[in-house]
Amino acid sequence: MVWFGSWHAVQDERSLRDRIVFMRALSLLLLVVVLSGCATGSGSLFESEARAGASGRQSGDSQADDEPDGSDEVQPGLTIRTSPHGAEVFVNGRRQGRSPMRLELPSGRYQIYAEREGYRPAQVTVSYTEGTAQEVRLELQEITGRLRIDVQPREAEVRHGFRQLQTGTTQELRVGTYPLSISAFGYEPVQQTVVVQENRTSTLSITLKPAAFRVQSVSPRTTHFSPDDPGRLGSGSVRVVVSAPGRGEYRVTDVGGREVAGPVPVSFSRAVTTLAWNGRDQGGRPVPDGRYRFILTAEDGTRETTSLTVDSGISRRLRPVFGSAAGTLFSPLPASFPRGTNQIALTGLAHGSGGMFLSPVLASLRLGVGHRQEVVFAAGAILRGPQDLAAASGGHVSASWSLPLYHTPGASGSIMLRATLSEINAIDHFENATGAGVAVPLSTRIGPLTLGLTPEISVAPADTVAAAPDAGFGSAVPVFGYGRAAAVLDLGATTIAASGALRVRPVGAPPGPDWPASAGLELHRTFPEELFALSVLGTLRYDPAEGWYGSTGLGFQALWW
Numbered sequence: 001m002v003w004f005g006s007w008h009a010v011q012d013e014r015s016l017r018d019r020i021v022f023m024r025a026l027s028l029l030l031l032v033v034v035l036s037g038c039a040t041g042s043g044s045l046f047e048s049e050a051r052a053g054a055s056g057r058q059s060g061d062s063q064a065d066d067e068p069d070g071s072d073e074v075q076p077g078l079t080i081r082t083s084p085h086g087a088e089v090f091v092n093g094r095r096q097g098r099s100p101m102r103l104e105l106p107s108g109r110y111q112i113y114a115e116r117e118g119y120r121p122a123q124v125t126v127s128y129t130e131g132t133a134q135e136v137r138l139e140l141q142e143i144t145g146r147l148r149i150d151v152q153p154r155e156a157e158v159r160h161g162f163r164q165l166q167t168g169t170t171q172e173l174r175v176g177t178y179p180l181s182i183s184a185f186g187y188e189p190v191q192q193t194v195v196v197q198e199n200r201t202s203t204l205s206i207t208l209k210p211a212a213f214r215v216q217s218v219s220p221r222t223t224h225f226s227p228d229d230p231g232r233l234g235s236g237s238v239r240v241v242v243s244a245p246g247r248g249e250y251r252v253t254d255v256g257g258r259e260v261a262g263p264v265p266v267s268f269s270r271a272v273t274t275l276a277w278n279g280r281d282q283g284g285r286p287v288p289d290g291r292y293r294f295i296l297t298a299e300d301g302t303r304e305t306t307s308l309t310v311d312s313g314i315s316r317r318l319r320p321v322f323g324s325a326a327g328t329l330f331s332p333l334p335a336s337f338p339r340g341t342n343q344i345a346l347t348g349l350a351h352g353s354g355g356m357f358l359s360p361v362l363a364s365l366r367l368g369v370g371h372r373q374e375v376v377f378a379a380g381a382i383l384r385g386p387q388d389l390a391a392a393s394g395g396h397v398s399a400s401w402s403l404p405l406y407h408t409p410g411a412s413g414s415i416m417l418r419a420t421l422s423e424i425n426a427i428d429h430f431e432n433a434t435g436a437g438v439a440v441p442l443s444t445r446i447g448p449l450t451l452g453l454t455p456e457i458s459v460a461p462a463d464t465v466a467a468a469p470d471a472g473f474g475s476a477v478p479v480f481g482y483g484r485a486a487a488v489l490d491l492g493a494t495t496i497a498a499s500g501a502l503r504v505r506p507v508g509a510p511p512g513p514d515w516p517a518s519a520g521l522e523l524h525r526t527f528p529e530e531l532f533a534l535s536v537l538g539t540l541r542y543d544p545a546e547g548w549y550g551s552t553g554l555g556f557q558a559l560w561w
Contacts, residue, residue: 077102078128079135080112087116087140099138106130114138118174143175146201147194156184156208170201180204185271186244187211213246213268215302222561224309224338226316227279227286230493230526231533233316233341233559235276236308238294242268248298252277252308255291263297279310289313313407314338314371318526318533318557321345321364323484323501324400324418325376325441329520329539330501331454331484332441334414335402337368341561349539349553359383360551372404372414396422396434402441411444433503435460439482448490452499456482478506480514495524516543522555532558 080089082099089096090113096103099114107130115121119140126136148170149158158165159181165171173196183189187208194204221237228234251262260281266273277294281287287310294306315336319326326343327333337343343366350359362380369375381395400418407413419436437458443450459479486499500519505512519540526533535555542548 074133075102076131076133077104078110078126079133080114080138081135082114082116082122082138082140084116084119084140087114087119087138089114112136112138114140116140118143118176143198144172145175145196145198146170147173147178147196148201148203149180150203150205151182152207153184153187156182156187158182182206182208184208211244212300213242213244213298214300215240215242215248215296215298215304217241218296218302218304218306220306220308221274222276223307224311224314225279226312226314227310228312229316230528231316231318231559232276232528232531233561235278236292236294236310237274237276238296238306240268240273240275240296241271242273242298243271245269246299248296248302250275250297251295253293253295255293260287260292268298277308286312313409316341316559316561317495318343318345318524318559319366320347320522320524320535320537320555320557321366321376321378322347322362324378324398324420325402325416325439326366326374327441327452327454328486328488328497328499329522329537330518331452331486331499332400332402332416332439333450333452333486333488334407334412334441334443335372335374335404335416336412337366337372337374339368339370339373341368341559342366343557343559345555345557347535347537347553347555349537349551351549351551357384358551372407372412374400374402376400376402396420398422405440410446411442413440413442415440433460437482439484450486450488450490452484452486452488454482454484454486456484458482480504480506493526493528495526497522497524515545516541524555531560532556 079102080099085099087099089099089101091103091110105128107128109125109127111123111125113121113123119142122138122140124136124138128134149165149167151158151167154168156167158167160178165180175196175198178194178196180192180194181189182192188211190206190208192204192206194202196202219239221239222233223236225233225236246268247265248268249263249265252260254260261277266275279287289310289312292308292310294308296302296304317336319333320329322329323332325332345364345366348359348361350357360380360382362378364376364378367375376399378398379395398418398420400416402414402416405413405415416439418439420434422434435458437456439454439456441452441454443452457479459477481504482501483504484499484501486497488495488497498521500517502517503514505514521538523536524533535557537553537555538550540548540550
């Protein structure tokens with residue numbers, strides 16, 4: 001990513017664009033996960049797992065068919081409902097409360113009356129027999145009037161609470177009193193109250209007065225950042241709210257007062273403007289790590305100073321979550337989030353073969369609870385189809401806590417405590433089986449290439465391990481190891497990663513791998529000036545006895561802080 005200046009102003013219309021891009025990206029993720037199952041690899045391993053799932057479906061359906069259908073018990077009484085709900089209800093002139101309600105009454109004739117503000121009352125006379133179930137419905141007709149609002153300037157916004165009213169047209173509203181807020185950028189806001197009366201047209205005509213330029217607030221958005229981060233959090237940013245069009249200028253100084261960047265003029269043309277500094281001086285060179293002062297001076301006399309910290313050692317990289325921690329597909333990386341940085345992620349893979357479909361999905365929450373301390377929660381499921389998608393699905397939940405061991409510009413390490421509860425150990429595509437363990441993610445960086453290695457020791461119930469100790473060796477609770485490795489090529493906004501994982505047989509069993517082995521390839525794209533990334537993923541699993549199969553899919557990660 002190339003920067004052509006030290007400062008840039010970002011209008012808050014970006015927030016709307018963020019939401020649009022977010023929804024498009026999420027829709028694309030779900031579509032491609034489903035379609036990609038038609039073009040992935042196949043093998044005997046997939047088919048054996050599919051047969052196991054089909055067997056589970058058959059027994060589950062049989063059990064469900066034997067259960068009788070339940071039905072809601074009908075309770076005796078007179079049930080009174082109104083449209084709309086919440087009307088005051090009177091029975092023979094005595095108030096009973098707000099609808100809906102059920103009354104137990106003796107046999108007889110009753111006059112039911114309902115009223116609500118803004119509606120014409122309704123009433124009905126009914127005959128009721130004690131001990132039976134009977135329902136009465138009353139429709140209350142809305143009482144309306146008309147309101148016309150003419151405001152200058154035409155682009156002014158008129159709101160009644162959270163509701164925006166139309167201007168320049170006559171609209172029909174329920175009768176009542178309406179407190180209105182009228183505002184437009186560059187004009188003084190006005191509070192006005194109008195009364196809408198039945199079968200009448202009320203008119204509000206108002207001309208807003210131009211507002212003088214003034215800075216209403218200056219608030220920091222990102223004050224601790226690394227210029228190496230490819231997204232929006234690779235810049236320090238400040239949010240400025242103004243009352244009208246105006247001008248000002250920015251400058252950046254170090255703690256000693258020496259000017260680093262600026263002064264740079266800026267024109268305020270919207271109510272909210274976000275100003276960002278990318279950690280470079282006027283010549284485009286990265287500044288040293290440390291604290292800097294962002295100084296805003298505006299034509300109304302405002303002078304505001306905000307502290308920004310450049311720290312190339314921190315990382316808010318968006319990473320997928322699989323084996324209970326963030327990193328690559330099958331190998332975690334050392335924790336990197338600073339305190340207060342958080343990530344949500346959604347990942348889906350798909351595999352289709354022989355008319356069958358298998359789709360592992362995973363949602364995760366990654367929290368920066370301290371400097372380079374991360375807590376990760378994840379929940380996943382393996383969905384099957386197409387005959388009975390839900391019946392043969394299995395799920396798992398996991399959590400991990402990563403603590404820093406060491407960190408230098410070229411290497412880092414963490415210690416990770418994790419625990420998982422899973423129903424799908426035999427077909428777990430995320431190498432995240434039931435059990436608890438301790439892992440030590442280690443990494444070293446050589447230019448843009450990061451190499452990672454994660455040894456792990458875990459314990460698990462005996463029935464979740466292929467080489468189970470009940471075969472005549474080992475302890476009652478299997479203790480086994482994992483070997484995980486990764487290589488990550490960091491090209492800024494684009495990251496390419498490869499990873500693999502293999503579990504070894506538990507202590508007491510003959511030495512050797514506990515198949516299958518898993519490998520993955522991934523491509524991540526973080527969009528400049530955005531808070532999310534999209535991923536394209538591919539996995540390959542191999543078992544000498546069962547064969548192999550591959551899956552493809554997509555991932556989505558988003559940050560907030």
